[in-house]
Amino acid sequence: MQFKGLSDVPATTDELGMEEYVKGLTEFLLRCHTPMTVGVQGDWGSGKTSIMQMVREQINGESVAGSHGAANEDVLVLWFNTWQYSQFDPGEHLSLSIMEAIARALDAERRQTRAQGGDESALQKIRKWKFWQMAPRVVEGAIVAGTAAVAPEAVSGAVKGAVQAARETFESAEGVGAELDTASSLLSMREAFAADVKATERRVLIFIDDLDRLRPARAVEVMEAIKLFLDVEECVFVLAIDTEVVYAGVQEKYGSDFKQEKAQAFFDKIIQVPFQLPVAAFDVEKFFAGALPQVGISLGEGDVGKYIDVARNSVGTNPRSTKRLLNTYTLLRSVHHQVGAGASDLHLFALLALQAAYPGAYRAIAEEGAGESVSRWRAILSDEDSNIADSWGIPEGVEGRFIAFLGELYNIFGGDKFDGNLFAELMSSTSITGTSIGQGQAAGRRSIPDPGERIGALRAQGISDALIALGEEFEAALAPRKISLRAPRSYPTEWNIFAPNGEHERDVQLGTLRFNKSFLRFDLFPRRRALSSEIVEKARLRLEAEFSKRASTARVKVAPSADIAVAVTSIQARDELLIIVDVLSGVAEELESSV
Numbered sequence: 001m002q003f004k005g006l007s008d009v010p011a012t013t014d015e016l017g018m019e020e021y022v023k024g025l026t027e028f029l030l031r032c033h034t035p036m037t038v039g040v041q042g043d044w045g046s047g048k049t050s051i052m053q054m055v056r057e058q059i060n061g062e063s064v065a066g067s068h069g070a071a072n073e074d075v076l077v078l079w080f081n082t083w084q085y086s087q088f089d090p091g092e093h094l095s096l097s098i099m100e101a102i103a104r105a106l107d108a109e110r111r112q113t114r115a116q117g118g119d120e121s122a123l124q125k126i127r128k129w130k131f132w133q134m135a136p137r138v139v140e141g142a143i144v145a146g147t148a149a150v151a152p153e154a155v156s157g158a159v160k161g162a163v164q165a166a167r168e169t170f171e172s173a174e175g176v177g178a179e180l181d182t183a184s185s186l187l188s189m190r191e192a193f194a195a196d197v198k199a200t201e202r203r204v205l206i207f208i209d210d211l212d213r214l215r216p217a218r219a220v221e222v223m224e225a226i227k228l229f230l231d232v233e234e235c236v237f238v239l240a241i242d243t244e245v246v247y248a249g250v251q252e253k254y255g256s257d258f259k260q261e262k263a264q265a266f267f268d269k270i271i272q273v274p275f276q277l278p279v280a281a282f283d284v285e286k287f288f289a290g291a292l293p294q295v296g297i298s299l300g301e302g303d304v305g306k307y308i309d310v311a312r313n314s315v316g317t318n319p320r321s322t323k324r325l326l327n328t329y330t331l332l333r334s335v336h337h338q339v340g341a342g343a344s345d346l347h348l349f350a351l352l353a354l355q356a357a358y359p360g361a362y363r364a365i366a367e368e369g370a371g372e373s374v375s376r377w378r379a380i381l382s383d384e385d386s387n388i389a390d391s392w393g394i395p396e397g398v399e400g401r402f403i404a405f406l407g408e409l410y411n412i413f414g415g416d417k418f419d420g421n422l423f424a425e426l427m428s429s430t431s432i433t434g435t436s437i438g439q440g441q442a443a444g445r446r447s448i449p450d451p452g453e454r455i456g457a458l459r460a461q462g463i464s465d466a467l468i469a470l471g472e473e474f475e476a477a478l479a480p481r482k483i484s485l486r487a488p489r490s491y492p493t494e495w496n497i498f499a500p501n502g503e504h505e506r507d508v509q510l511g512t513l514r515f516n517k518s519f520l521r522f523d524l525f526p527r528r529r530a531l532s533s534e535i536v537e538k539a540r541l542r543l544e545a546e547f548s549k550r551a552s553t554a555r556v557k558v559a560p561s562a563d564i565a566v567a568v569t570s571i572q573a574r575d576e577l578l579i580i581v582d583v584l585s586g587v588a589e590e591l592e593s594s595v
Helices: 019-031 048-059 082-088 094-115 121-134 136-145 152-169 176-184 186-199 216-230 243-254 260-270 284-294 303-312 319-335 345-357 359-368 370-382 387-391 399-412 420-433 451-460 465-481 533-548 574-593
Strands: 036-041 075-081 203-209 235-241 273-276 484-488 494-499 508-515 520-524 555-558 566-571
Touching (some): 048 075, 048 235, 075 082, 075 094, 082 203, 094 216, 216 235, 243 260, 284 303, 284 319, 303 399, 345 399, 359 420, 370 399, 451 465, 451 484, 465 494, 465 508, 494 574, 508 574, 520 574, 533 555
Parallel strands (some): 036 273, 075 203, 203 235
Antiparallel strands (some): 484 494, 508 520, 555 566
16 A cells, blocks of 8 residues: 655645635625735644635635626735745845835736736836835835834824934935935835726735744734735735734834733734634544545544544644644554554554654653553543643643543553553654654663752752652651662652562562642552552551541542552651551562562
8 A cells, every 4th residue: 555645735625624714704805895904813734824725716716716796807816925035035124025026916917907908107106116126224114113103094104204214314325315215205105006006906915925934023024014005995915924923023023021912902903804713613524534544544434533532632633733643654654564463543643643742751651661651641540640741741731631632542552451562562663753862862861860860850840849858758768678769750750669579680669659739649559560469458458547547638549540559649748658658668578578
């Protein structure tokens, strides 16, 4: 089977069920009062360019002809990609370059008009734009001067101010008269452009794409220039922009004390109508049903929903992120035609989603090993313990989605009958597309041996000094009993507890002390960690007896997980930890005597 992958070129066909939105936006652009500036807003990769291209094709009659009540010949459509222009002119005159490009497009229209018997004076008017090539500093000065007065009625005053500034700038320079003539031309620039647009006898619809790929301050300058000089009757601008870029650009250009409220006001003055991409309304099922077979994934009844759930809780349903994930899948399938006995497409897809969306968790699992990590998953899924997610570098506000994803991943690999061997095999397969450090580099670096470094790592995670002090006392109390602590680098808020295992070289992990933001938690591991049922049961009974005597927030419970036998939660006091130290000592002694 050949795996071709998916193109990331902006779509011109409706892959996401956006037809009604495209038609509605098209209708508005053809009917709205002018001048008008519409902002197509959305995150990176959310489909801004795609929806603009679909609108353009409808207007040009390439997709849905004659469905809007306006003849295509009544609209002149122009398209500009600011990112491409910035590659040739990345400096301070980018706004000028884009303006000149618009002027050239109108000039070409005038030439065609004249060839068909139009008024020759229209071509003469476009020559007024040539002053841009002669005085870039004056133009940039005018744009800056007009920033505080982007409302149309204030433009003439801003331009007059720029003329005065230009007069002072060039007073001592040669060719003063020529420069002043150029500066004075700013006063008629807007009227000249309006006349040129009017001469087309058409509505001029100008799409400006990829503004949010520019440096934020440059994107803001382009928006200012459009508003100041090109915002005229019969002219409609459609800008693809992420509002966060605008906010960042305003602060970059005018100072960090330019509050977000002011930045929003700035945005509102330039953009009359915001069009936020309705990501929540995307027909994700339609997209996946079309995309999955293209990358070689066979679908049975109900399978599409499983892939959607994995994607929604990992990379999300952003079209570009989803295509990137599917193309990564295609690469791996091309390398490994047989991904492992018992492995399905969904197994591989889910692990790649983990790698793409939660690289910190992926690296931690790769370093620790699947067997060690599964118990932590179960702790996350069955308990309020969220500090593990914190230590895996899960961004704030994403914890809920991450936990939901872990649940999906856990169930895909068998749930309570988790297939650790298959999981480990596929983790090895997916390593070629990850950014995790190699096994050779990771060797010897999985745990933090130095107590001082462990304490520093806890502080870096925001653990309170009071809880850190309890941890230090816990370690000091265990040291004489030959019980050691190890904190994995990937999640330093978990101190794993080890005891000697008789003549065996490898120590036995008895449990884990977990640091949360406001309390500690102790987990005792079951028989599969070399503890017999009798040892575990004695430990449980002793913990219950000791804690039942106390008026304490700590609670002993039998964990539902097969990887945790007993848990003590909400530990906040020294004497509570000392009970656990005594119990662990008894467990270690029984373990040694049983060998």
